[in-house]
Amino acid sequence: MNSIASPAGADAPNMNVFQTPPMLRQQWSVLVRRRWIIIGIVSLALLAGVVVTMFMTKQYVSSVTLEISRKGEQVVKVDNLEPPSSFDDREFYQTQYTLLGARSLAENVARRFRLADDRAFFETFGVDSTSSNFLEDAANGSAAQKRQKRFDAVIKILGDHLVIDPVRNSRLVRVGFVSPDPALSQKIANAWADAFIESQLARRYSAASYARSFLEGRLEQLRQRLEASEKAAVDFAVSNKIVNIGTVETGGESSSRVERSLESDDIVALNNALAQAKADRAGAAARLSSNSIDHGDAGNLLGTLRQRRADVATEYAKLSVRFEAGYPSVKAAARQLQVLDSEIAAEKNRLHQKLVADLNEAVNREATLTAKVDGLKDSLLQAKSKSIAYGIYQRDADTNRQVYDALLQRYKEIGVASGVGLSNVVIVDSADLPKEPSSPKLFLNLALAGAAGLVAAALVVVALEQIDEQIKDPGDVERLTQQPLLGVIPLSDRDPLVELADPRSYITEAYLSLQALLQVSTSLGVPRSLAVTSTRKGEGKSTTAYAVSHLLAKGGRRVVLVDADMRSPSVHKLIGIENRSGTSNYLSGDHDISRMLVRTEGHAVDVLTAGPTPPNAAELLIGPAMENLVTELLRHYEYVVVDAPPSIGMADAPLIGHSVQSVLFAMEAAGARANMIRLALQRMVGGGANLLGVIMTKFDASKSGYGSDYGYGYGYGYGYDYGRKSAGLSA
Template sequence: MNPALPIPSASVPTGDRSIGPLLAGPSENEKISIIRQYLRIALRWRYVIIGSIVASALIGLVITLLMTPRYTATTTIEIARESNRVTNFQGVDREASIADQEFYQTQYGLLKARSLAERVATELRLVNDPAFFEMFNTGDDANPAFNVVNGRYPANGRAERLRAAGDILLKHISVEPERLSRLVGVSFQSPDPALSAKVANAWADNFIRTNLERKVQATAYGRDVLQRQLVQLKGRLDQSQRQLVDYASSERIINLPGQGEGSAERPLVADDLAALNASLSKATADRIEAEARFRQMGRAGASTSALVNPAINGLRQRRAELAADYQRMMTQFEPGYPAAQALRSQIRELDQSIAREEQRVTGSLDADYRQALQREQQLQARVDELKSRYIDVRRRSIQYNIYQQEVDSNRALYDGLLNRFKEIGVAGGVGVNNISVVDRADVPQKPSSPRMLLNLALALVFGMLVGTGLAFALEQMDESIADPGEIERRLGLPLLGSVPKVTDASPREALLNRKSELVDAYLAIHTNLRFTTEHGVPRSLSVTSTRPAEGKSTTALALATMLAREGRRVILVDGDMRSPSVHVLGGVTHDHGLSNFLSGDNDIDRLIFRMDDLGIVAMSAGPVPPNAAELLTGSRLSLLMERLLERYDHVVIDSPPVMGLADAPLIGSRVECVVYAVESHGIRSTLVKTAIGRLLAANVHIVGSILTKFEPRKAHYGYGYDYGYGYGRDTGGKD
């Protein structure tokens, strides 16, 4: 009938003085998950959270309705990394950084500069416009700068108003770069749509103009610097040229211009040496050729020149013809024949002529060879002389080249700087800008704020956060035990069961109604008590609580009633001699009872009374003694327990509360176990822990706890714990 589980008897060992294991809390696998804890807190404090959300939504709605409509106008500009160059040269300004990000961050910072804001305020004549300052609730009448005289501001406060106007513009201007692009949105928000558009457009225009002005200023500064450097370089160039000419004159160095464009100068002796060297090469070739012809000439004149000489060849042909005629004549005549002798005489003359011609050819070859050799020797001597002169010139040209390099360097620097100076002049006149307007701002037709849905959404989120924070704060401050699950989690005590709160009848009337929720709850607790010891329900037990009015007396009466309905002999003893209550349930007085026995009266029958409707016997607390603790410290209580257990199967004692009294520990040490009653939503868990600690210190065996006056609707989860209490009651089901 009750979802509570049976409690094993070994859950809390008897005589254990250490309260650590009992109060340490449940093991890790028994803990509620984080999500369930959050859900429990949210459900418990749901009205706080809902109230916070509703209040925030109402406040957000009121604030939104009271807000002045504002209009936002946006101008889109493009900021290029480098300007479009009209002339092919680099800009005067040094690049801001290698990384583009640094460049663009600099531009965004310039877009929010105070000087730009004051410039826009001046251009739009906002400095002397009272409506502008009233629109933004700026301007103090106590400040002389904002005193309006004849509809105008005084002139002597213009500087202060300019700063105030700049602050207003900077406060309401926003610069929003578009991701992964060079486009930047410049937006201005104000109650006047026309003013928003004018400020946004003026802001972009003035930013472009200031960028151009910075470039012009940088160009003018660069021209001045370059002009001073040009004068210095011109003086250095003139000085180096004079030094070069003086040295060339003193060392008699004559150089010819280079043959090609960009080629270096060359010494004059180099050209002479080159020409003579070419002539020497030709003379050497001629000499070799003449020598070869001369060496080929033999003694018989069998030289190549002789063989190709036409005169010698004609003489030889004529001699051959005469020799042939002579041989034919010898076939007929004798050698002494006159005609034959004449032919032989002619042949001898021809031989002499041939010899003379060959000798002449040989003399000519020898003369040619000697002449070629002499020419070669002369040219060789001249070349050697020029080589010496060239080496000397090269030696003397080392310093000349040093001076020449200095002249060339100075001339290159001067020419480059001069070109740079001219280009800067061209750039200053062109006025190239790397910033341009893409879309100009139009006058907005509808307000950009307040945004009702967004504000309500933010208010709801804020209310939820506030409500959640309040719920967690209240949860941390709330130490009350709200539902049965917290008994074990906070106190470390086994849970015997939970008892619902009864409001429509007295506890005795509810116990008499066997279909009541109270009876069902205590039946479940009685069932769990069977498993607390080896012999079932403890024979002697006391019911106590931390403080009065937590339901311990009702619990004691109910447990005695449940045991009696099982056919057991049960006696209920009112152990609270300071504030007795059992006699009220029985409709008798407490003139005779426990205090009488503890004082020495041994007649138990005279001290008890019957409660026939519940089937139990009860003993009242008796007359209130001066000091109940003194009576309990003696041996009479133990004697009473022995006698009662001889006559009854179970003894149930309604014990006093623990806090501030010594009675409960004294009674608990005389019984087999103690049942601890805890009021739901009625007491702080820290007080309960302190009370439990006192009982454990007195070697009291706490068998478990009962959550009394439990209201399921107020529980953390709000469901589940009342299942079965009223089951079948409406349908007429059996008990």
């Protein structure tokens, strides 16, 4: 029979009328559906938070504020032993924060207050001090071990309850201690800060002490090396007869001091004398060659004579003009001129001899000095060679002396700096006695408990969603079944017949939407023979079969409803009639259909009940009997709607599906698991049934998280038609 009408062809509309909602909408649907589980888990978590807060021991925190500087105040200007750090170097402060939590500080505090022997200290932190030999030394030789064990317990308690809170963008840090005793918190916090400052000073003193010890050893080594190098220099000078009379400083960019020797001073003096002798010889030669006597620069006597002759010559000239040559005055003047000329000639000769003698003396002196300088050159070169070696010894001694002086100065500076005793850590605010407990905080605990409850609820919901294979969301039907969703039938508390009798009810509107889609499901309209099946019993297939047949009959068509669920018939109960004879009788060979059909008052549809329950319903369905029944009914009715049995576990539904044109599959929302539904659909398809799609029944929109979006009565106040809206039809 399923070959009579072809399934939806190319001209049929898309049957996928319910698209998968967005992911966020799906998640919201899950939250609403599981809201009571989430509310319950969160409520239990909050209740647990309140109970835990009530039973928690009150804790008090007392903090001391410290200022940590990179460098302490400098009373004396002495370089630090530690390398300088950059201005924005955060490693320094991170190191200080780590040092604040060092075990050595805890040990210092524990020893200061003798906490290892304090029973009250352990009882304050909930340590059982009533156990045997907890605070008493045992007599079996393990006293030291037990005391060390108690001491380690104290160190762990101090470290676990210490709070280090740096103040952001500052040099301040708060160091606090948390305990059930406010006085103990104050005492430990202040003691911890004092211990930290003491440790800083001790570390600086230890570094200075180590530096002094190291420098003392190095100074002793350098002193011995300096003495050895100076002794070597002196021995070399004595053995080589090197006598230095002082030092001279050489100029230039890098000035240095050089030792002066006797040879160098001698040759310098001789060079100066030789230069002077050469100058004297050159001057004498120049005076001799230039005949300086004739130029009147030879002496005062010659000049005087020449002046007297000039006077006499003038007088003689005057007399010669006035008197004759034989005149006595003229003769006397002439004789006086002759005497003066002879005296001048004698003086000139004497002066010339003197210039020659001076020149010879200058030449001889120059030659003598030249010979001496040449003689000192050889000795000076030998002295230079020796002075080079001596300079090596001397530079070694000078270097050792410089290093020794530098280390000695640093040793003195460290000695001064170590005695100052200033720390780079300053207490800004000491710890006060706390007046109110810092914990437990009810609102914080409730927030944490609520967050933990939400996380636990999320995990539970995810686990339930992974375990739960029920299909609750209409948008998941096609994805999980690979079949189109033709309609969604809402859940109702009233009798389905009463709902169907009301044309404005939600269920009536839902089935009208289904009818509209059936009208366009094939090229010939609503299939004339249609079976309704499900995965299991109680999913609403009988109600769906009655609703489809009832609405078709109300449209003026002749419809018959056949109850083919012979194992568990329910149509007669739904309508309220007796089940005397029906489908099982016909399949058994009784073909008097007119006697079996029931026409009930108030129902527009005729009914063929299931009839007596046969021993094996599948045997009656094997063969052409069911197909013949449908064919026979189609001779008298326009539509035949068959209420088929569930398809899981029985062969009845596939056999019936093969005998009709099309099959509708009813699926209860949040009913059977998805894998069971897929198996049922596979059985129907494998049996040759022409599946039109799936109908979701008993859908509760309020529990699914969709609210009015999937509720009926949306928009017009009555029945929101999914099928019509999706198919493009008017409501």
